[in-house]
Amino acid sequence: MxxxxxxxxxxxxxxxxxxxxxxxxxxxxxxxxxxxxxxxxxxxxxxxxxxxxxxxxxxxxxxxxxxxxxxxxxxxxxxxxxxxxxxxxxxxxxxxxxxxxxxxxxxxxxxxxxxxxxxxxxxxxxxxxxxxxxxxxPLAGMTAFRALFHHGQLETSQKVLISGVGGGVAQFAFQFALASTSEVYVTSGNAEKRAKCIELGAKGAFNYKEEDWTKQAKEQAGGFDLVIDSAGGSGLNDFIKLMKPAGRIVFYGATTGKPKDLDLFRMFWNQITLQGSTMASDQEFHQMIEFVNTHKIKxxxxxxxxxxxxxxxxxxxxxxxxxxxxxxxx
Amino acid sequence: MxxxxxxxxxxxxxxxxxxxxxxxxxxxxxxxxxxxxxxxxxxxxxxxxxxxxxxxxxxxxxxxxxxxxxxxxxxxxxxxxxxxxxxxxxxxxxxxxxxxxxxxxxxxxxxxxxxxxxxxxxxxxxxxxxxxxxxxxPLAGMTAFRALFHHGQLETSQKVLISGVGGGVAQFAFQFALASTSEVYVTSGNAEKRAKCIELGAKGAFNYKEEDWTKQAKEQAGGFDLVIDSAGGSGLNDFIKLMKPAGRIVFYGATTGKPKDLDLFRMFWNQITLQGSTMASDQEFHQMIEFVNTHKIKxxxxxxxxxxxxxxxxxxxxxxxxxxxxxxxx
Missing domain, CATH: 3.90.180.10 (Medium-chain alcohol dehydrogenases, catalytic domain)
Structure with missing residues (x-):
């Protein structure tokens, strides 16, 4: 064969x-x-x-x-x-x-x-x-499912930001989040991808290449309960600034590398979680399939x-x- | 008055x-x-x-x-x-x-x-x-209680490391941990404090000023389920190396400042949590008092x-x- x-x-x-x-x-x-x-x-x-x-x-x-x-x-x-x-x-x-x-x-x-x-x-x-x-x-769906629900503990009515929404996992995270809450925001460096996400139901789409994107996000969303990220790097500080108290940042990759600093002070005072995540358990594979069936996600x-x-x-x-x-x- | x-x-x-x-x-x-x-x-x-x-x-x-x-x-x-x-x-x-x-x-x-x-x-x-x-x-006891139990989710038989055990919160974390599991380890730069902790029941006490302390800790403890820290800084990478998979690092301060880098790669693959914590709720004040009464902690x-x-x-x-x-x- x-x-x-x-x-x-x-x-x-x-x-x-x-x-x-x-x-x-x-x-x-x-x-x-x-x-x-x-x-x-x-x-x-x-x-x-x-x-x-x-x-x-x-x-x-x-x-x-x-x-x-x-x-x-x-x-x-x-x-x-x-x-x-x-x-x-x-x-x-x-x-x-x-x-x-x-x-x-x-x-x-x-x-x-x-x-x-x-x-x-x-x-x-x-x-x-x-x-x-x-x-x-399978692979991207499982990774998104675990990041959002197991580690992210996403609840209805929470505000969630999916970063770099061009990637496979990020897109599933975006679709799964849309099925779970009406307050889904995305970032992308690509205008077409941002427009596409708005069309699909995102409440806001930010260009992380613009210096004041965090200001825009703060004004539009107020703050996030959950961020799903795979870029890592010093951009994590942008998320830390944008989190609501007790917010969670779940990351399943670090394509921009290690952060040069990390605002631990804001993290401990606001009781922020930085949570690593990878793939998903066999049980979550089946839960994810059930989830996409229930919500008819394609x-x-x-x-x-x-x-x-x-x-x-x-x-x-x-x-x-x-x-x-x-x-x-x- | x-x-x-x-x-x-x-x-x-x-x-x-x-x-x-x-x-x-x-x-x-x-x-x-x-x-x-x-x-x-x-x-x-x-x-x-x-x-x-x-x-x-x-x-x-x-x-x-x-x-x-x-x-x-x-x-x-x-x-x-x-x-x-x-x-x-x-x-x-x-x-x-x-x-x-x-x-x-x-x-x-x-x-x-x-x-x-x-x-x-x-x-x-x-x-x-x-x-x-x-x-x-009150203040230090509450901070330690929340870090260990609310955020740290400490369970019996888990291995826990309390860093910089000279501080007030760290000492309560040490005593509360001893009452909860037999596998409590500490770090301190001070030989007397290390000896005192061993006397009080610590299974190991490491000098974080020694370059190979993580190696000693790895050999002696294998790995930790939970670290309670208030130093922050680049020393967080030492903990990330020492964590068991799915381990949690809870920090309630950052006396050595922001980390110069942070090993996000090991963090996401091992599904490590970095969790900020501060003080405790009014409910936890009462739970903490009950805990010290139950365990007769002084x-x-x-x-x-x-x-x-x-x-x-x-x-x-x-x-x-x-x-x-x-x-x-x-």
């Missing part, structure tokens, strides 16, 4: 591998569509811990169950499903285990025609989604190409011009 | 003020003992927000109710009590209101022969404590002087050589 592997730092390539079979407790899935995450591009660039060259890439996929291993519930046969990319989260809902990793490195991922996977790692494809939309959901797709053209989606991700997930289908 | 006021930045002095009376809902307390907090010395130095010169200093006191205002429960008459120094915490258990402040600036405090205060701001003096011990309890007193000599305790605090609270009695 055809797979996309990380051949060497800087190089991904198509390779034929043997079609897997469903072992005991597993299902065999014929993949219909897959989606990219930033980590796929980071792995391509050799900038990810624990890369095992030769590994099939990819964390996110939607497909159809075509074969059942021993002891697997018959209900799965022919079902369309999405895959939970977690491997060994472990028993603790508060944090992943030491052996935790994500499909696609160092364990073979889903950028392949067929994938064999444990029965407990799949969920039915939401019926309101296409294969492409369902493929776009992932935002930037573009879909044929699987044979998937490398062009890596290039697009590197440029960072997309609004929505980058998908490839069989 | 005799009071100690902040006369000007750098100068505290004794001044006669009129003896107060108990208004409706208030009790009049004859003060038996008072205790110092760092904020008293900061106010003396003019380094505290909102100083109102002429204000009677002091947040912590123990005394006897000698007069009741209208509508006050008769049970209080002649009772020995401790005072909750909160003013206008407000209704939200998660954070204080905008008008929140602490007795002793800008509202007249307790370094006086008599204090009139609302009935709901007192609690019975714990019977196992002397007047001096009870006076030492505040550690460094020394007691006559109220007339209280300025010498300010000087001692400035030097920072004390182990335990600095008290003055009538």
């Amino acid at each position: 055809k797979t996309l592997i990380i051949e060497d730092a800087g190089k991904v390539s198509f390779t034929e591998k043997q079609k897997p079979t469903a072992s005991k407790g597993q299902v065999l899935i014929k993949i219909k569509a897959v989606a990219l995450n930033h980590r796929d591009q980071y792995i391509r660039e050799g900038k990810y811990p624990g890369i095992n060259y030769g590994t099939t890439l990819g964390a996110d996929a939607c497909g159809q169950v075509i074969e059942l291993g021993e002891e697997v519930d018959n209900k799965w046969l022919n079902k369309e499903v999405v895959i939970n990319p977690n491997i060994e989260w472990g028993d603790n809902p508060r944090v992943q285990s030491k052996n935790y990793h994500i499909l696609g490195t160092p364990t073979d991922g889903v950028f392949a025609e067929f994938v064999a996977i444990d029965e407990n790692k799949i969920a039915e494809k939401p019926k309101h989604m296409s294969h492409e939309e369902a493929a776009a959901l 992932p935002i797709i930037d573009s879909t190409v044929a699987f044979d053209e998937i490398i062009s989606q890596f290039d697009k991700m590197k440029e960072g011009k997309q609004f929505g997930k980058l998908v490839a289908k069989f | 005799k009071t100690l006021i902040i006369e000007d930045a750098g100068k505290v002095s004794f001044t006669e003020k009129q003896k107060p009376t108990a208004s409706k809902g208030q009790v009049l307390i004859k003060i038996k003992a008072v205790a110092l907090n760092h904020r008293d010395q900061y106010i003396r130095e003019g380094k505290y927000p909102g100083i109102n010169y002429g204000t009677t200093l002091g947040a912590d006191a123990c005394g006897q109710v000698i007069e009741l205002g209208e509508e006050v429960d008769n049970k209080w008459l002649n009772k020995e009590v401790v005072i909750n120094p909160n003013i206008e915490w407000g209704d939200n258990p998660r954070v204080q209101s905008k008008n929140y402040h602490i007795l002793g600036t800008p509202t007249d405090g307790v370094f006086a022969e008599f204090v009139a205060i609302d009935e709901n701001k007192i609690a019975e003096k714990p019977k196992h404590m002397s007047h001096e011990e009870a006076a030492a309890l 505040p550690i007193i460094d020394s007691t002087v006559a109220f007339d000599e209280i300025i010498s305790q300010f000087d001692k605090m400035k030097e920072g050589k004390q182990f335990g609270k600095l008290v003055a009695k009538f």
Whole structure:
């Protein structure tokens, strides 16, 4: 079968591998569509811990169950499903285990025609989604879900700011927040993305490249109960200034690096939380699927190409011009 | 009556003020003992927000109710009590209101022969404590209680590190932690204080001035579920390195300033919390009193002087050589 592997730092390539079979407790899935995450591009660039060259890439996929291993519930046969990319989260809902990793490195991922996977790692494809939309959901949807609800403790009527809303996780955080409260604000350096978010229901959209954006945000929103961020860096101080007392800043990345200083004084007096977050537990995978079903949320797709053209989606991700997930289908 | 006021930045002095009376809902307390907090010395130095010169200093006191205002429960008459120094915490258990402040600036405090205060701001003096011990309890005890339990969510069998254990809050955090789990560790730059903590039940005591203290801590403790800190600064990275996954760092001060960088990468991957904390709610004042009664905890007193000599305790605090609270009695 055809797979996309990380051949060497800087190089991904198509390779034929043997079609897997469903072992005991597993299902065999014929993949219909897959989606990219930033980590796929980071792995391509050799900038990810624990890369095992030769590994099939990819964390996110939607497909159809075509074969059942021993002891697997018959209900799965022919079902369309999405895959939970977690491997060994472990028993603790508060944090992943030491052996935790994500499909696609160092364990073979889903950028392949067929994938064999444990029965407990799949969920039915939401019926309101296409294969492409369902493929776009798991990793970014889980990360957003945990950041907003487990760590962020988002409540109805709270004011939430989603920073850098171009990214995949940020977009899910934006959509999930919109389904939970009417007071959702975003930041983006891109005018089109800001306009798009207003169109979709954001109450305000700020350009973090403008020096006085925090002033604008203060005037328009008053203050935030929750910020969801993945930029980190000294921009965290902007959020600290904008938080309501007892506000929470949840971050799942630090693309601008470490902060040069951090206003601890305002943080302790206002009892602010700075909370690191990553991915989500297996339980949250299922909760997130239920949430998108309840609220009929559809992932935002930037573009879909044929699987044979998937490398062009890596290039697009590197440029960072997309609004929505980058998908490839069989 | 005799009071100690902040006369000007750098100068505290004794001044006669009129003896107060108990208004409706208030009790009049004859003060038996008072205790110092760092904020008293900061106010003396003019380094505290909102100083109102002429204000009677002091947040912590123990005394006897000698007069009741209208509508006050008769049970209080002649009772020995401790005072909750909160003013206008407000209704939200998660954070204080905008008008929140602490007795002793800008509202007249307790370094006086008599204090009139609302009935709901007192609690019975714990019977196992002397007047001096009870006076030492409120502000630092409340701050430690909230940091450990509300924000820190300390559980039995967790490993907790109390940094800079010479300070008043840190000592209560140490004692409260000892009553809650057997795995309490401390840091101090002072060998005597470290030895004292080991004697009192600490499982380990580290000298944060030694370059490899984190290595020693890692070897001895493995990792911490909770750190209680008031130093802040770049030392926060030491804690981030030492935290178990999902660990919490709760800080109630930042005496070494803002961190020059902060390892956000380790923080998000390990889902670490950095949590600001300050003082405690009125409800926590009563919970803390109940806690010290249950566990028969006695505040550690460094020394007691006559109220007339209280300025010498300010000087001692400035030097920072004390182990335990600095008290003055009538």
